[in-house]
Amino acid sequence: MQNFIKSQTRLAFVQYIFQNEFLQTDTLESIDDFQKHFYDTNIATINQKKEIKLKFNKNFLNKLFSSLKNNIDKKNIIEDLNGFIDINRKFEKWDKILKSIIFAIIAELLITEKNKVKIVFNDYLNISKSLISQKETKLVNAIIQKYIDKNEIIKK
Numbered sequence: 001m002q003n004f005i006k007s008q009t010r011l012a013f014v015q016y017i018f019q020n021e022f023l024q025t026d027t028l029e030s031i032d033d034f035q036k037h038f039y040d041t042n043i044a045t046i047n048q049k050k051e052i053k054l055k056f057n058k059n060f061l062n063k064l065f066s067s068l069k070n071n072i073d074k075k076n077i078i079e080d081l082n083g084f085i086d087i088n089r090k091f092e093k094w095d096k097i098l099k100s101i102i103f104a105i106i107a108e109l110l111i112t113e114k115n116k117v118k119i120v121f122n123d124y125l126n127i128s129k130s131l132i133s134q135k136e137t138k139l140v141n142a143i144i145q146k147y148i149d150k151n152e153i154i155k156k
Contacts, residue, residue, distance in 0.1 A: 003123075009056035010104065011127050012038060013064045018100035031065040068107040077106060077147075084146040098136060101128050105144050117148075 016034050035058055042051040081091045081102070091099070105124045112120050121144065128137040 005055065005057050006060065007123055007127065008054060009060045009064070010108070010123055011043075012054060012056040012061055013068075013108075014097075014100050014104045014124075014127060014131070015043075015054075016061075016065070017068065017103050018097055021096040021100055031062060035061065063111065064104070064108055067111045068103065071110045072103060072107050074103070077103070080147060080150060081143060084143055084150075095132075095136075097131055098140065101131070101140055102143065105140070106147065109144075109148065 012034075015038065016031065019034070035056075038054060039058070040053050040055060043054045078091050085091060101124065105121065108120055108124075109117060125137060125141060128140055132140075
């Protein structure tokens with residue numbers, strides 16, 4: 001799969017999680033419904049002056065969705081993340097896009113081989129730069145690094 005399509009799929013995954021965070025749903029909307037509505041739609045990011053068509057690999061998105069659904073316990077992750085945060089605002093009070101990025105990264109890292117972790121993580125950080133500020137991207141980087149170290153979530 002081309003790197004651009006993988007990046008677009010990861011961006012779609014962040015959008016999917018954001019949508020569920022925004023709607024405050026405990027049950028995840030069907031990934032099939034999401035794909036029907038968002039595949040090939042126009043999107044714009046912070047640093048792009050024109051819209052692009054969102055194209056993604058549906059099989060890869062299904063794999064990411066499966067990891068989110070089967071491997072993510074948000075309550076435990078939030079407890080861990082709050083232990084890493086040195087600022088007064090706990091994770092529950094963060095912007096929904098920040099939460100979505102973090103949950104997406106963790107969900108994919110849980111199914112990523114050790115030799116590809118840096119590539120995946122860097123791609124999410126690049127995606128983050130188009131959605132949030134540089135300061136927030138640095139925060140995501142620091143928090144995820146701590147989470148990885150504590151939980152040893154990388155497959156051997």
